[in-house]
Amino acid sequence: MLKEDEHLKRLAENFLTNLKKSGASESSVLISNSISETVNVRNKKLDGSTRSDSLNVVLTAYVGKKKSSISSSNLEEDHINELIKKCVETAKITPEDELNSLPDSELYFKGIKNLDLYDETFIENSKKIDFIKEAEDQAFKKKEIVNTNGSGFSQNKSNFILANSNGFIDGYKSSNFSAYCEVVAKSNGSMERDYEYSSKRFFKDLLEPKKIGQKASELAINKLKPKKIKSKKMKVVFDKRIAKNFLSSFAGAITSGTIAKGTTFLKDKLNTQIFNDKINIIDKPDIIKGTGSRYFDIEGTSTDKLNLVENGVLKNYLIDTYNGKKINMKSNGRASGTTNLFFENGHEDYKNLLNSNKEIVYINETFGSGANIITGDYSVGASGFMVENGEFIYPISEITIAGNLNEIFNKMVLGNDLEFNYSTNSPTMFVDELTIGGK
C-alpha cells in the first residue's frame, strides 16, 4: 500500500527538526513513495511480472550559503540521523555560493488541488495480462506479424511530500497506467518492428487494447521492404510522434540553466522572433487528468500556465530558483521541467501538408541524439515513406536528415490535428527543405 500523506508528513517534519538540530540554517526534505506493477506478454504468453515498492528521501542542508544534499532509500532512524550529520558536515566544507537559497516563499503553491491526477483503480495482474494479450491478439491477426518484442502493461501509483524550513509542506498522489505493444513483421527476408503505446492518469482513459495492437501491426507492416533514397534536399513532413521532439529540443534550449551558462543557441533571444509568426507554444500545467499536469515543481514553487512562444516570439524561459537569480528573473515553477507542452494547432489539413509538393519525405521514426542545442545543428538517422502527389508510395530507411533548428523553426508549417496523447504534443509538421543523406 502507498504510504499516506500524514505518515510522510510526520517523517518529513522529523527530518527537518533533526537537520536544524545538526546545524543546518535552512533545509528541505523530499520523501517519495511509489509502487508499480508491470506485466509483460510475448507472443500471446505471459513473459514476466515486476513489482516495485520504493521509498526514498532527499535531504538538502544549507549552512548559510553553503549547500549539500543526500539521498537514501534506507529510512531507518539511526541511518537517517547519521546521514543528516554527514549532510550538514558536507555542506560546511562545500564552498559558498551566494545564490544558494530556498525558493521565494511568496511563490509557493497555495491553491486547490483539483486536477484529478490520481485514480484509485487497482488492476489485478490477471486483468493486466488480459488487457495486453488482447492487444497482441489483434496484432497477430495480420499474417505478416510473426513475432513480438514484448508488450506490457504497467500500473504506477506514487505519493510524495516536499517540506522545507520556510514552512512549506505539501504533496500529492498521482497515478499512471500505460500499455504498449511492440511487434515484429517479416516478409521475404525483411524484418521490421514498430510499436504503439498509451499512457494515462486514469485506467479508463487508456486507448483500447485492440486499437493499440492494430496500430502497432500496421506501423510495422508498412515499414517492410524499405528502400534507400538518393541524397538530396527535400520537403519533409514529420509525423506527430517525431514532430514533438522539436518541442523537447526547444525546451532544453530555453531552460534557465542553459541560458545562464550561455550553452544554448537561444541565448539572448527573449522577445525576439525565433519561429515564424504562425507558431504558438504553450506549457499548460492545469489540464484535468493531464499526463504532464502538476501543481508545483520540485522546489514547491507554483506552476502556472506559460505562453512560451506567441506569434513566433519567445516570451518566457523555463526558470528555477537558483538559475533564475543568475539571470535576474523569478522562478516560474519549472525546476522539474515542462508540464503539458504543445504547439497550438496550425491551420493546414493533414492531406494538404502531404500534397504541398509533388514529392515529399514522410518521417515517422528518427534515432540518434539529433539536436545540438548549443549550435542548433540538427542531424538524425531516420525512416519513413516516400509520398508522391499526396500518396504513400514506399517505405524508406537508412537515411539521415540534417539542418539547423533556427532554419526549421523559421520554416515549419503545422497541421490542425493536435491531440493530447502524451505530455508533449505536436500536430503534424511540414518543413520546407532539409538535407536528406542517402545513397
Next chain:
Amino acid sequence: MLNWSLILNNFSIKFIIVSNFLKYKNLDYEKAQSLINNTLVDCDDGELYLEDTKSESILLDDNKIKSSSFKRDTGYGLRGVAEDKVAYSHSNDISEKSLEMSCDNIKSTLKHSNGKYNHSINKTNQKFYDELDPIENKSLETKIELLKEINQYARSKDGCVKQVTANFLGEHKNVEILRPGGELFTDSRPLVRINVSILVEKNGRKETGMYGVGGRQSYDNYLKNDDWKKICDEAFRMAYANLESKPSPAGEMKVVLGPGWPAILIHEAVGHGLEGDFNRKKTSVFHDLVGKKVASDGVTIIDDGTIDKKRGSLNIDDEGTPTEKTVLIENGILKNFMQDRMNARLMKTKSTGNGRRESYKHVIMPRMRNTIMLNGNNTQEEMIKSVDKGIFAVSFGGGQVDITSGKFVFNCTEAYEIINGKIGSPLKGATLIGDGPSSLKQVLMVGNDMKLDPGIGTCGKAGQGVPVGVGQPSMLIDNMTVGGTQL
C-alpha cells in the same frame, strides 16, 4: 588450486553475508534462506539479490561548486524464473514482512510452474579490481580543491574558453547473491569517472569539447602526475578544432574510424544484436547467423569482462556467474552470443557471464561488458591515404541501434574530411547511419593500433544503464551514409 580457492571463497562469502544481514536488522539470514528455498522450489532459476550502493557526484560548473551530493541506496530484488517467464519483485524495505510479500507476488505469477532448480554456477576467486571505497578513499576537500584547479587550468588555456564543467562521480556497490540451498556470491565494485567539458567561443561561434576518464579504481590513479591536465587538454583540443569546422557532407562515402572510443560502432552495429535475449526471441537480425560470415576477413570481436580495472569489467556478473572473455566474431565468422542464465538455458548453451542489471530495482538481461575489436595489420596512415573522398571520425557522442532492422546510428563530435588521401578541415558534428549485418562486411582495413576507450561509457537498454567499455583499432569502412547538410 581451484578447490582451495573455492573453499576459501565460500568461507569469506558466508562471513560477509552474515555480517551484512545483521546490518539489515529486520531480516535474518536463516529466515531469508528458508523463504527463498520455499519460493523458488518449483522454479528453474532465481535468487535473492541484495545491494548496498553508495554514490557521490561533485559538480563544478560556471566557476562554482554547483552541487555536492551523496546517495545511499539499499534494497533487494527477488527473482523467480520458470521456463521463459520471469517474476520479479523488489523493495528498499529489507525486512521479513516485505520479503514475504515479494515471495507471494512471485508465487502468484509463476503458480503453475514445475521447474527443476538449476544449482550449477562455477565459483571463482578471480579479481579484476581491488576492494576499495573510492568515495571514502579521497576526502571531499581534496576533490573540491582539484575541481577548482581543473577549472582554473582549463580557463587559462585560451581566452576563448567561456565555460568549464567538471565533475567527479564515484560509486561503491556491494552485491550479495543468495540462491536456494545456501549458495552465496558477493562482489564489491568500485567505480569512478572524471569528466571535463569545455565551451569555447570565437567570432560568435560556440563549440564544445568533452573528455573523461574512469574505471574500477580510486580517483587518484587517474589524477596523479598531473594527469588531470591531459583531460582538460583533450577537451580543449576538441572544442578548439570544432571552431573551424565546416558543414558536413551528406551521402554515402568511405569512413576511417580512429582507435578507442569510436568502437561505439561495434557496440551498436553488432554488439546489441548479439545479446542472447534478442536471439532467443528471434527478433535480432543475427539470430540465424551463427557459423555464418557476418564480417570481413580479419575482423575478430570479443566481449571481455576480465580486463583489469576497466569500467565494463566484473568479477562475477549479477547472477553470480564468473565473467570471461567471450569470442563473438572470429575472423569474420559469427561464433557466440552473449548470455545470461535464462537465455542460455532456453538456447541450450552456457551463460557467458553477461547477466547484468542496473540495480536491485532492475531485472537481469544479457548485457555487454568491454566489447572490443582486435588488431589487424594495417596502419591508420595507409587507410587515410587510400581514400579519395571520405571522412575521418575521431570521437563520438553516442549511438543507437534498432536490432530488428539492424540499422544503427552514431553522432560524431569530432570528424575531419579526407580529400585525396589527406586529412582536411574539421567537420560539424554529423550523424552516421549504417546497417549492422552489412557494415562489418564492408570493413576494408583493420588497424594495428587497438586502444580501449578511456572509461566513460554507459549503455542503455530497456531503461537500464550499465557501465561498459569499448575498444578497437583504426578501421576503414567502404561505405556509410553521413548525415550532413552539404550535397
